[in-house]
Amino acid sequence: MAALIRTEHVGVLRWLGRVADRDAGLRSAPVETLVLRFEGAEQESHGGLTRPACSRVAALHPRGTAIRNTRQLSLLCAAELAAIAAAMGLSELDPELVGANAVVEGLPDFTHLPPGARLQGETGATVTIDMENLPCQLPAREIERAAPGFGARFKAAAAGRRGVTAWVEREGTWRLGERLSLFVPAQRPWAP
Numbered sequence: 001m002a003a004l005i006r007t008e009h010v011g012v013l014r015w016l017g018r019v020a021d022r023d024a025g026l027r028s029a030p031v032e033t034l035v036l037r038f039e040g041a042e043q044e045s046h047g048g049l050t051r052p053a054c055s056r057v058a059a060l061h062p063r064g065t066a067i068r069n070t071r072q073l074s075l076l077c078a079a080e081l082a083a084i085a086a087a088m089g090l091s092e093l094d095p096e097l098v099g100a101n102a103v104v105e106g107l108p109d110f111t112h113l114p115p116g117a118r119l120q121g122e123t124g125a126t127v128t129i130d131m132e133n134l135p136c137q138l139p140a141r142e143i144e145r146a147a148p149g150f151g152a153r154f155k156a157a158a159a160g161r162r163g164v165t166a167w168v169e170r171e172g173t174w175r176l177g178e179r180l181s182l183f184v185p186a187q188r189p190w191a192p
Helices: 078-088 137-146 151-158
Strands: 004-018 029-031 033-037 050-052 066-068 073-077 102-105 118-120 126-132 164-170 172-175 179-185
Touching: 004 033, 004 172, 033 164, 073 078, 073 126, 078 102, 078 151, 118 164, 137 151
Parallel strands: 073 102
Antiparallel strands: 004 029, 004 102, 004 179, 033 172, 050 066, 073 164, 118 126, 118 179, 126 164
């Protein structure tokens, strides 16, 4: 029995980008291809096999502790990005401002894809969903620079629709317009 089930849901890569230096800012730069390696996307500052523990895992590890990097990529949904913009009172929200690596169209309830789900491109490049990417203040700073007065609205507007973090399971290249197949774990939801 397969541990992952291919679903009928297929997404399309509508935007790709890389964050060159996260210490300088979260803003990502658009690209036409994203080369995925086990360490993450090439030339992406969130890459690496390990990363320092942050507030996301504070219940488990002291800040700065070296842990496995399951936050190599930030993936967002086109419809959810539009909903965030609308909730903020903006006509649109540029994925560059939120540090996106990919914007996917066509997968419903994207931010709540189950942890362990896979997104596989047409040539086999595959990422594993880690978890929901909780809204934080870093995108708010970039938004505020681009649209003064709107940055503070981001965190509340993005709740439940900020996308997911992911890590590279199979190397390869994602290209704009490429179709992504969704695979989900073959297990029932946890019900203690």
